[in-house]
Amino acid sequence: xxxxxxxxxxxxxxxxxxxxxxxxxxxxxxxxxxxxxxxxxxxxxxxxxxxxxxxxxxxxxxxxxxxxxxxxxxxxxxxxxxxxxxxxxxxxxxxxxxxxxxxxxxxxxxxxxxxxxxxxxxxxxxxxxxxxxxxxxxxxxxxxxxxxxxxxxxxxxxxxxxxxxxxxxxxxxxxxxxxxxxxxxxxxxxxxxxxxxxxxxxxxxxxxxxxxxxxxxxxxxxxxxxxxxxxxxxxxxxxxxxxxxxxxxxxxxxxxxxxxxxxxxxxxxxxxxxxxxxxxxxxxxxxxxxxxxxxxxxxxxxxxxxxxxxxxxxxxxxxxxxxxxxxxxxxxxxxxxxxxxxxxxxxxxxxxxxxxxxxxxxxxxxxxxxxxxxxxxxxxxxxxxxxxxxxxxxxxxxxxxxxx
Numbered sequence: 001x002x003x004x005x006x007x008x009x010x011x012x013x014x015x016x017x018x019x020x021x022x023x024x025x026x027x028x029x030x031x032x033x034x035x036x037x038x039x040x041x042x043x044x045x046x047x048x049x050x051x052x053x054x055x056x057x058x059x060x061x062x063x064x065x066x067x068x069x070x071x072x073x074x075x076x077x078x079x080x081x082x083x084x085x086x087x088x089x090x091x092x093x094x095x096x097x098x099x100x101x102x103x104x105x106x107x108x109x110x111x112x113x114x115x116x117x118x119x120x121x122x123x124x125x126x127x128x129x130x131x132x133x134x135x136x137x138x139x140x141x142x143x144x145x146x147x148x149x150x151x152x153x154x155x156x157x158x159x160x161x162x163x164x165x166x167x168x169x170x171x172x173x174x175x176x177x178x179x180x181x182x183x184x185x186x187x188x189x190x191x192x193x194x195x196x197x198x199x200x201x202x203x204x205x206x207x208x209x210x211x212x213x214x215x216x217x218x219x220x221x222x223x224x225x226x227x228x229x230x231x232x233x234x235x236x237x238x239x240x241x242x243x244x245x246x247x248x249x250x251x252x253x254x255x256x257x258x259x260x261x262x263x264x265x266x267x268x269x270x271x272x273x274x275x276x277x278x279x280x281x282x283x284x285x286x287x288x289x290x291x292x293x294x295x296x297x298x299x300x301x302x303x304x305x306x307x308x309x310x311x312x313x314x315x316x317x318x319x320x321x322x323x324x325x326x327x328x329x330x331x332x333x334x335x336x337x338x339x340x341x342x343x344x345x346x347x348x349x350x351x352x353x354x355x356x357x358x359x360x361x362x363x364x365x366x367x368x369x370x371x372x373x374x375x376x377x378x379x380x381x382x383x384x385x386x387x388x389x390x391x392x393x394x395x396x397x398x399x400x401x402x403x404x
Contacts, residue, residue: 025057025179033057033179034186036317041190051082054183058175060168063142066187068151068158088135096131099270106159114144114181117163136163144169148180150188158191160184216322219244223271223317225251225264234323243285243323252321259283263295263321270297270317280354282326290326295319332399339399341383349376353389354396 027034036053040046051064063083081089102122111379117126123143126132147161160174160183217237220229227250230238237243245253247350254260261282266279279295297319336347352362359377363370377389386392 008130017327022124025175029057030179030182033183034056037183037186037190041194044194047080048082051080054179055082055162058172058179060164060172062145062162062172062176063139065161066158068156070156070158085139092135096135099131101126101129101131105150106149106157109152111149111152112178113149114146114183114184116177117144119146123166138161141166144173146173148184148187150184150191160187171362216324218393219252219321220317221267221319221321223251223267223319225253225267229254237323243283254283255286256284259293263293266295266297267309267319270319282298283323291323292326293321295321303381310398336396336399340380340395342380345381346380349373350380350392350396352376354393358395 005152024165024389033050033054034086036050038047040050047066048052051066055064061083063081065079065084066083075352102117125142126136142163143166144164145162147159148160150160152158162179162180164172164176166244194376218229218231218233219227221227227246229283238246241255243255245255247253250299252263254263262279262281262283281293283291283293297317333344333347333351336342336351338345340347344349347360348366352365357365359370359373361375367374380386381389381392384392384395386395
């Protein structure tokens with residue numbers, strides 16, 4: 001079942017028979033495998049240890065795989081294998097990923113099913129394919145085995161699979177399928193925990209990027225404004241339509257043309273590439289409430305572990321948008337004055353600087369000269385002990401967090 005498709009399982013639908021109550025492996029081995037699957041819930045890297053151990057569990061070598069994707073969390077596609085020749089895996093990725101005769105029938109099964117390879121593709125059909133000649137025959141004719149459907153719906157697909165030699169089928173295949181059935185529930189549970197942690201990890205990373213706090217509604221769009229990620233708070237905001245919404249093509253739309261123009265202008269800038277920029281502005285919802293909006297430009301290749309899967313190329317430019325209800329502007333202005341020891345004019349200028357405004361834009365907004373703005377920024381740098389404007393902006397953002 002070499003491949004990069006996913007699936008799920010509940011009952012054994014092999015026509016050869018149904019599993020009994022007996023264990024496919026010793027009780028202590030089943031417990032060890034279950035514990036390894038549980039440990040992978042909090043550390044996905046442990047799936048490799050789980051598969052390495054699983055491949056040696058039924059009396060003969062089984063090439064094992066745990067593969068899948070999740071379009072809801074956009075987690076990096078899950079691909080763990082054990083026992084396959086690396087050259088065969090590379091050949092699969094380069095030439096056979098879309099020609100997998102097993103994967104063609106995944107959609108015919110449901111979550112909880114345990115499926116033998118001969119159900120997915122009859123041996124007489126399989127042996128006529130180039131897939132068999134190039135991938136399975138060189139690995140000692142590994143046409144036996146099967147796997148378990150772990151998840152299969154509109155958002156995701158996960159599969160536990162294994163391939164064994166044709167000569168081992170009669171003796172070991174039923175034990176392998178039974179073991180898949182016994183391990184499936186704990187694997188599914190661990191994958192659900194992986195899913196939750198993936199979302200939380202990205203939200204933590206995003207909070208560190210935009211500095212508006214973990215209570216912010218977070219969106220990630222591409223440069224055509226299509227939404228590729230929305231946290232739970234963002235989804236609620238979309239559903240309410242009070243500040244933002246989306247069209248049938250999932251393109252983000254602010255309620256007012258003015259706010260949409262602010263966001264679209266930033267996205268256009270980001271689409272030109274090479275910009276490490278951000279922009280803050282205040283948007284208004286349908287009840288007249290003010291929201292702080294921050295746009296941050298992203299290059300997905302800059303992330304150590306992208307929270308996105310195949311839907312986006314890592315080289316693409318993207319935009320992180322964070323929004324949260326605004327604190328009272330007059331109250332916060334006074335708070336900045338007091339905490340940083342600034343004059344009212346200096347505080348007003350620094351707040352606009354922290355919103356991503358240039359000195360020229362600040363001068364126009366406040367109807368003062370650009371020289372006055374620069375002098376106020378210089379004074380604020382001196383009073384706060386900041387060496388650079390970036391340090392001054394960071395001081396403001398920390399005060400925003402504390403004042404939430």
